[in-house]
Amino acid sequence: MKLKVLVLFLSLFLINTVVSVVPASGQNIGSLSFIHQLGDKEKASLEDGVTFFVLTMGQTSSSFDANVAALKAKTLLNDSKYDKNAPLRRGLLAGMICRYLKLGDSLFYKIFGTDRYAFRACIAAGLMDVDGSEWDILSGEELIEIMARVGEYGGGGK
């Protein structure tokens, strides 16, 4: 009888140990793979920026053209043609951020709406640093850092 209790106790303990290290099967970490690969890139591309923005908006990322269409529908991008392999510049990202977060602190951005003043507005909001210019090409890590600040500014993930 006591042996049976002992065996039962040991079995329960082993099952508990195994279950605690078995990873969850339901959680999809697909977007995390994108972020991990992005972190290793010396230069982020326009496609990376567009994909990141679509994911930040809570939507599923699709092809580059579909993602651009989604951002145009939200007026985060204008009607220009975009090259997915072009390097992602700080100014273009700043423009998307200003329209996404509806930043209104920069008077010149309100008047002219250019990437130059969008960059200034992002600096004023603490989303980008004052060192650099709107023409700077962003690395993958820099893009992640900026989008983390955008997420925090927008109130997500506290």
Add this chain to the structure above:
Amino acid sequence: MIAKTFLKRKSNTLLAILIIFLMGAGTAFAKIKVVSVRGKVAYKNGGSWKPVRKGMTLNAGSKVSTGIRSTAVLHFMGKGNTHKVTVKPLTMMKIYENSVSQDKGSKSKYRTRIGLRRGSIRAKVSRKRKVRTIFKVSTPVATSSVRGTEEVVSYGPSKGMVVEVVEGSIQGENKNGSSRTIGGKQVFHQQTNTEEPKDPLSKVKDGASVSIYDGNVTRDEKTRLDHHHNSGFIDSDHGGLGFFDHQQGTRIKVELQWEKK
């Protein structure tokens, strides 16, 4: 009959020893437990990335990564201490060490080391008197050692390493060996392209890191005083506007914290 009784007693004893061992095992060794998960969080320990699940245990050597709008709360447990680490969105960190040891004839030691590649973590470090607690967070540019209880550490390639002291104090040291002890809700900031950490008093105004007001000053008056640098116009008791005189005596409480050597 005697043999049966003997066997019965033996198995009872074995059962008792096993139960005591298993109950004690959890506190004798350090452990990292995932307390909550929100959104997409993954871990990796030498293999591929796998999803993190609430209730699972992580080992030293594991990397943890959070996605967009995703967070995880980890409990680092050892020697009766439980440190709470909140991993914020878009963060990647590595758990280098979480171990307990016993120095000869002196206190037990509980050591935790975390490497922050990017993002932000909030660490609430507990302290027991009989346990020497070492809690360090390293980034590519500097390391912070917690001396008090709570800090928020973040790192990014543009901003560098920023440590905000929520409660207690920390020592921040950069790769050149230059260090600062920071407390009182100040900030340790080591940028990627400078040799020295930023002056923690860089935001000091008028020679004071905090403004001191008379106890009867209202919130609106404080706002005006801050704006006009210790003087301003307020509605006086006699009607109309008057100059607020800040040159009055007031009682303040000063607490001196001596560093133990």
